[in-house]
Amino acid sequence: VVTDATTQEPLPGVSILLKGTTQGTATDFDGNYVLQANLGDTLVFSYIGFQSKEVVVSGSSLSVVLLEDTTTLDEVVIIGYGTTTVKDATGSVSSVTTEDFNKGAIVSTDQLLTGKTAGVRITNNGGQPDSAPNIRIRGGSSLTANNSPLIVIDGIPVDNTNPAGVSNPLTLVNPNDVESFSILKDASATAIYGSRASNGVIIITTKKGLSGEFKFNFSTNTTVSKVGKKIDMMDGDTFARFIKEYHPDYTNYLGVDDPSTDAVDDSSTDAIEGRILYNTDWQDAIYRTAISFDHNLSARGSILKTVPIRMSLGYTESQGLVKTSDYERITGSLKLTPRLLDDHLKVDVNAKGIMSKKNAIDEGGALGGAVNMDPTKPVYDNSYGNLFGGYYQNVKIEEDDEYNITRLDGQWNPVALLMQRYRPERVQKLLANVELDYKMHFLPELRAVANVGIEASKSKIKEVYVDNSIATYQINDTEHESVFNEGVNYRENQDIVNRTFEGYLAYAKDLGGAINNFDVQAGYSYQNFKNDGNKEIYRYNLDTGVREVQPNEQNPTNRYFNELNLQSFFGRANINFYDRYLLTLSFRADGSSLFVKDNRWGYFPAAALAWKVKEESFLKDVDVVNNLKLRLGWGRTGQQDITGQVGFYPSVPLFEAGSATSQYLSGYALYSAINFNPDLTWEKAETYNAGLDFGLFKGNILSGSFDVYYRTTKDLLAFVPTAPGQSLGSSFAKNVGETESKGFEINFNVKALSQEKMALEFYGNTSYNRAEVTNLKDATYISAIESDIPTGTGVKLARHAVGYQPYSAWVFKQLYDAQGNPIHGAFADFNGDGVVDNDDRYYKALRPNWTFGFGFNFNYGKLDLSSSFRGQIGGQVYNSRRLSLGWVDKAIPNNSNSLSNVLDFYNGAADFNFVNVQGNVPFSDYFLEDASFLRCENIVLGYRLDDAVPNVSMRFYGALNNPFIITKYDGQDPENFNAIDNNFYPRPRSFTIGVNVDF
Amino acid sequence: DLDTQPEVELSLDELLDQDPNAVAGILSRLYASFALSGPDGAGSSDIDDNAGESPFLRGIINLQDFTADAIKNRWGDDGLDQLTTTSNWDENNKFFRYLYNRIYYTIPQANNLLLVLGAVDLDNKDQIEGEVRFIRALAYYYLIDCFGKGVLATEENYGTSEPLPEVDRQELFTYVENELLAAEELLPDTNEYGRANKSVARMLLAKLYMNAGVYTGTERFDDAATYISKIIDEGGYSLDADFVSIFSGDNFMSNEIIFPLIADSQNSQSYGNTTYIINGSLGTETMTLSQFGAEEGWSGHRATKAWYGLFNNGDLANSTDDRAALFWTEGHSYEMTDYKKWTDGYPSIKFRNTFYYSASNPTSFSSTDFPLFRLADAYLMYAECAVRGAAGASMSTALGYVNAVRNRSNAGSVAQSDLTLNFIMDERGRELNFEGHRRSDLIRFGKFTGNSYLWPWKGNTVNGTSIPDTYKLFPIPLTALEANINLTQNPGY
Structure with missing residues (x-):
């Protein structure tokens, strides 16, 4: 055998x-x-x-x-509309397959890939079970348009818009079904995808059936997760001390009233009279030890020994670290790959179904509440007369001549927020396609390929409160009594139907002469995205306090409808001269419904040349060199996706009706003219790429690749403040200017040991990317809309400024005293004009230039051990916890009778010099911290047991995920995509045990 | 199909097909832009800024009243604090941006409607054109008053993408003057509630002329007097019998209000209309919300002695003036030693959400309309013109108007010899404070900057200190400078 x-x-x-x-x-x-x-x-x-x-x-x-042989040169690499092999690839393409995947607690497909390949930075939004990944290939090319790569699953380019109730589109493919990723990085590889390819392409291919008898695989694992790092808030005792020392007028707000005495605190004494003080760690109160399960069963084989089939079923139940943040998913997949008509017709049928249910929590309320809530207050209140289902809640009693009214006061109990609301977001999704690949009987060199796909989903969201929920507490103003409103508070239903049709003709011919072989292809692609939904919105009746459906005469179901259409023509030619020089030419024309007719079409050509140096006579017989290939590429790609900011009809004038609560003149329905920009057109990126693939020494002990690139982006689509008075709103999308970026990437692989019993392999990758804004037409900078700092809305930290890296913080240089403590409000007057103003601010890049990943796989007999690491060098994170929680006056109430917790000033988490954070203070570089880090992604230890049961092979494993991180960053987590650390859902530290059974 | 069709949003043709009153509906939206935040309830915003903080009327209160002598806010919000203490103003302050963005939201919306009007068939097209041009002029008026310069966006240059050139205060003044003169012609003598008529346009024109000396360096009190007289003589307005009724939830019944900004607890909800004034002036620590028809007290705004000191030298309890009773003194101190302390200074209870003529229940949003223009203001403007020697304004008529305003509130008559500029300034304070005029008034009287007049917390000191003349204009917000390179910053910022 x-x-x-x-x-x-x-x-x-x-x-x-x-x-x-x-x-x-x-x-x-x-x-x-x-x-x-x-x-x-x-x-x-x-x-x-x-x-x-x-x-x-x-x-x-x-x-x-x-x-x-992981670097074998004949390995098939999947590229746009076809395949090639490692040795014949002309573009910058990385392939990541099963054995390279991350292991351990994996819920979504993107987690398989994190840190595995150079030039791909994946930063999820936090530790939620379906946390959205931000994937950037070579840093992304746009400023505010979509910077995510195009994702193609089994040949179908999928939607950029997530269904309602889904944060991470990649949870919609079961990671266990994935066979490989192909990452197309340079324009010569991606231009065939034209319009949506400026940010690279990730092609996901799922596992296929096998010829032969059925084989089964069952895998199951259990994961236990805990929160790694909490925010350094004051505990109850420290907080009481702090209030006594810094806000002695407010000691009577500490804790809760002691009903056994009428005493009022005398702030001149050490003790706090008349109050009962608790010591609650509100972070502990909202977090939990989370337990998750994942079970998968798959079968691969052939029906009647002729139709290869693979089927799989998966069930995942994942708990988030925050209480009630639960996620459940069932996946099923079917793949049939028959070959018919004497192998002339290849049929590829894919269907992937998924059902997911997420309990969406009020993250800001819970995470923000946990750090703000006064630690001298209890979580529960079992006293007689508690209105709120046993949860403590601060209230104010308003006394009138005739009645008393109890009003909520200050922060809402964050534990009650989690426990009293239930918001299941259910999504059903189907991704299915049929690809027919017919090799002409009369002319076998000519193939016709057609791919028809559908991506459909149905979302149902419902928000329900239990009885006595704090959030539903109202007052009946006529009867002067309390009203609780249990039941439904919100509903949303959404249907998405996306249709894809692609067809192309391909002609390939082996000539064996000077032109060794060539192939050409040409085709057409049609994609239509339709998103249709409605919402049920509630309001509280202003007289009775009863929740009721909010009427909306103009749009009774609160419907929304978005449609996007993309159509393309594309062609490609590959020519192989002397089996040494490979030339690829491609061209694509793309039309988008987002633009008006005259601006609609974009044209995207590309060319690449590869030189297989190894095939030259001078190297052919050199044993040390197994592979050496030089690649050169150039291409232009496009971008049109600004729907996230300006919707699906941004180029035409439209009106919308005002809601029932936004009417004005009596007797007329109110209509607003919506902002638009008829001049919008394609953003274009041009990339030059040079690469070298190598394999050295016997058995390819050292292999890898090196790529260097230069990219310019023109007509950048950005969401920017509009010139005052010149459009129907204060900001809109516009084609604004140019950026350039350059960088390089190294991937390498070392087979240190390669024996039957023992194998050890190291791999690593590192990449450098630096972008610069080179031109913004009429402006010298634009504010980065995603860089809001939590000091009221609309206060932006970062800018895209000409001559600087995009997304650079625009800050003042903080001055420090002799002891190294920051002097509140004192900044460097760089221009020496005696005034500190905006002219004294400078730019500090937030995004890192260097990212890296590395790891090893070790096998000894039946034992395997692997680990992977990744990190970044440079980059900054704005520690907004210090801004929102680290100033002395933060603790005292504004328009309530409730105190707010603050960072622990006494142990240095914040600085007493910061009494308030007004004026220029939020823009101090004091809040910026170095975001370099090295994170251990996982450590996995496995053992294989083959013969315990006949014909059954089992592998047991244990995995630690995110066991440690090395960083100088003081806040919660330096790995933060927008570089602003605020209400961050912590990434779990987890331990998984599992078994994988083949039979 | 690459020409995708929206199904919820409507093209102009679809809208006109669907609703014969569509044009009035778009006009309603223009009026609403002074009171509401957005098209989808109090949480939505027409502009990028925070829906709660950025509505037009809230901006007027923040910039006209908090910066002046009579009202201080205690929240300590970054930006608002600087307004309330008239200190450390800079281009980063978001509250300047809010008003600026609002102005330049309303103007192109008006330009758009003027172009729409050109393309449709309507019976009362002229009147609607007059209303739109008034609305646009009103937005430009605040640009002139607050920022002193900007771009002149009109229906003629609508849709151009090249940044427009900057125009100065004089040019804006001339433009608004001509627009209002044209609107006056087009507008009817009377109109539906909340809509502009001839008197409304004349009132704005009169305000423009009153401040012409500040705006252009050339005084125009003669012209101001002309238009004020027309309002008084031809407008058909009369003083309401009770001062409180003008500021209550059912003030739509007033015959004194010339131009209201409408609020409604059900249909016109906003955190930026009178809800901001009423809820912001209430605090459960010392007051009972239901007494003022409110459900929420935000413990924000209190008057200072610069206002209530104008009544009987601050001895409010013994003042006969009804207006002196509109301060909440219980639990509060007369002096504002710490402006951040709720109990320092008296909250103003001039505005309330209870009905005057009937019983009502408390609501979370206010139903009280904001009297942007009212007859008592016109009377006092007339008197000021007379005192300043405007042709066509007589001192004896002026005395009659002043005493009509005073006697309505049992404040007692004054003699003609009492009518001095200082008296007019004080009387305007007693009568019109918290109605969005105070900063402009103080500048016109030469009392805003410098140290000839000090009030609590002026220049961020408890007893007030001198502030520089550059504070007569607000800084141009950074976002505007960013979006149009032709714009330049005001001097001193």
Whole structure:
């Protein structure tokens, strides 16, 4: 039997040759083979994707284990509208396959890839079970348009817009179904996808069926997660001390009233009279030890030995660290890959279904509440007369001549916020396609390929409160009594139907001469995205306090409807000269419904040249060099996706009706003219790329690639303040200017040990990217809309300024005293004019230039150990906790009778010099901290058990995810996409145990 | 199809097909832009800024009243604090941006409607054109008064993408003057509630002329007197019998209000209309909300002795003036030693949400309309013109108007010899404080900057200190400078 060293599965189709002869055979579906040979003969086993092996015949039965060759040059690489091989790829393409994936607690597909390849930075929004990933390939090319790469799943480019109730589109593919990722980085590779490809393309291919008998796989794991780092707030005792020392007028707001005494605190004494003080850690109160499960069952084989099929079923139940933040998912997939008409017709049928249910919590309310809530207050209140279901809540009693009214006061109890609301967001989604690939009977070199796909989802969101919920507490103004409103508070239903049709003709010919071979293809693509939904919005009746549906005469169901249409023509030619020089030319024309007719079409050409140096005579026989290839590429790509900021009809004048509460003149329905910009058109990026692929020493001990690139983006689509009075609003999308970026990437792989019993492999990648804004037409900078700091809305920290890196913080230089403490409000007067004003601010880049990832895989017999790390060097994070919680007057109430907790000034988490944070203070570079970090992504230890049960192979493993991070950053987590650390859902530290069974 | 069709939003043709009153509905929206925050309730915003903080009327209160002598806010919000203490003003202050963005939201919306009018068939097109041009002029008036310069966006240059050139205060003044003269012609003598008529346009024109000396360097009190006389003589307005009724939830019944900014607890909800004035002046620590028809008290605004000191030298309890009773003194101190302390200074209870003519229940949003222009203001403007020697304004008529205003509130008559500029300034304070005029008034009387008049917390000191003349104008917000390179900052910022 011939088996795979990694999976222990038999390998069908392995060719076996008697060395020195032409005699040979191949293994059958079960990996068995029969060959006439003599003892002492040598057999050569070879199989695509595996290292060849020579074995001396020592008996009548000879079992051989083949090691996978991860850098094999014949490995198929999936590219846009087709495939190529590692050795023939002309563009910058990285491939990440099963054995490279991250392991451990993996809920979404993007987590498989984090840190695995150079030039791809994946930063999720936090520790939520379906946290949205921000994926940036080479830093992204746009300023405020969508910077996410195009994601293609089994040939279908998927929607950039998430269904309601889904934060992470990549939770919609079960990670266990994924076979490989192809990441197309440079324009020569991506231009075939034209319009949506400026930010790179990630092609996800799911696992296929096998020819032969059915094989099954069952995997299950359990994960226990805890919060890693909490914010350094004051505990109850410290807080009481702080209030006594700094706000002695407010000691009577501490804790709760002691009903046994009428005493009022005398702030001149040490004790606090008349109050009962609790000591609550509100962060502990909202967090939990989270437990998650993941079970998967899959079967691969062939129906009637002719139609390969793979089916899978998965169930995930994932708890977030914050109480009630629960996520549940069922996935199913089916893939059929029959070959019909004498293998002339390849059919590829995919269907992936998913059902997910998420309890969406009020994150800001819970996380913000936990740090703001006074620690001398209790979580629960079981006293007689508690209105709020046993939860403590600060109230004010308003006394009138006739009645008393109880009003909520100050912060709402964050634990009650979590426990009293239930908001299931249910999503059902289907992603299905059929691809027909027909090789003409009369002309086998010509193929016609058609791919029809549908991406449909149905979302249902409902928000429900339990009885006595604080959030639903109202007062009936006529009866002067309390009203609670249990039940539904919000509903939303949404249907998304996206249709894709793509067809192309491809002609390929082997000539064997100067033009060794060539292929050409041309095609058409149609994509239509339709998002149709409605909402049920409630309000409280102003007289009775009863919740009721808010009427909306003009749009009774609060419907929204968005449609986007994209159409393209594309073509590509690959020409191979002398099997040494490879030329790729491609062209794509794209039309988008977002623009008016005259601005609608964009044209995106690309060219690439590869030189297989290894094939040259001077290198052909050099054993040390297994592979050496030089790649040059140029291409132009486009961007049109600004729907996130300006909707789906940004270029035409439209009106919208005002809601029932926004009417004005009596007797007329109110209408507003909506802002638009008829001049909008494509953003264009041009990329030059040079790359080198290499494989050195026997058995490719050292292999890798090096890429360097230069990119310019023109007609940047950005959401910017509009010139006053010149559009129907204060900001809108506009084509504003240019950026350039350059960088390089190194991927390498070292097979330190490569023996049958023991293998050790190291891999690593690092990338450098630096972008600069070079031109903004009429302006010298634009504010970065996503850089709001929490000091009231609309206060932006960062700018995209000409001559600087995009998204640079615009700050004052903080001055410090001799002891190194910041002097409140004192900043460097750089221009020496005696006044500190905006002219004294400087730019500090927030995004890191260097990112890296590395790891190792070690096998010893049946034991395997692997670990991966990643991190960044440079970059800054604005520690807004110091801004929102780190000033002395923050503790005292504004328009309530409630105190707010603050950072622990006494242990240095904040500085007593900061009494308030007004004027220029929020723009101090004091709040910026170095965001460099090294994170251990995972450590996985596994053990394989093969023969405990016949025909069953099991692997047991334990994994630590996110066990540690090394950083100088003081706040919660330096890995923060927008570089502003505020109400951050902590990333869990988790331990997983699991088993994987093949039978 | 690459020409996708929206199904919720409407094109102009679809809108006109669907609603015969669509044009009036768009006009309603223009009026609403002075009171509401956005098209979808109090949480929505027409502009990028915070829906609660940025509505037009809230901006007028923040910039005209908090910066002046009579009202101080205690929240300590970054930006608002600087307004209330007239100190540390700079271009980063978001409250300047809010008003600026509002002005330049309303203007192109008006330009757009003027172009729409050109494309539709309507019976009362002239009148609507007059209303739109008045609304646009009103927005420009605040640009002239607060920022002193800007761009002149009109229906003629609507849609151009090249940044418009900056125009100065004089040019804006001339433009607004001509627009109002044209609007006056087009507008009817009377109109539906909340809509502009001839008197409304004349009132704005009169305000423009009153301040012409400040805006252009050339005084125009003669012209002001002319238009005020027309309002008084031809407008058909009369003083309401009771001062409190003008500021109550049912003040739509007033015959004194010339131009209201409408609020309604159900249909016109905003955190930036009178809700801001009423809820902001209430605090449960010392007051009972239901007594003023409110559900929320935000413990924000209190008057200073610069206002209540004008009544009987601050002895409010013994003042006969009804207006002196409109301060909440219980639990509060006369002096504002710490402007951030709620109990320092008396909250003003001039505005309230209770009905005057009937019983009502408390509501979270206010139903009280804001009297942007009212007859008593016109009377006092007339008197000021007379005192300043305007042609066509007589001192004896002026005395009659002043005493009519005073006697309505049992303040007692004054003699003609009492009518001095200082008296007019004080009487305007007693009568009109918290109605969005005070900063402009103080500048016109030469009392805003410098040290000839000090009030609590002027220049961020408890007894007040001198502030520089540059504070007569607000800084141009940074976002505007960013979006149009032709714009320049005001001197001193």
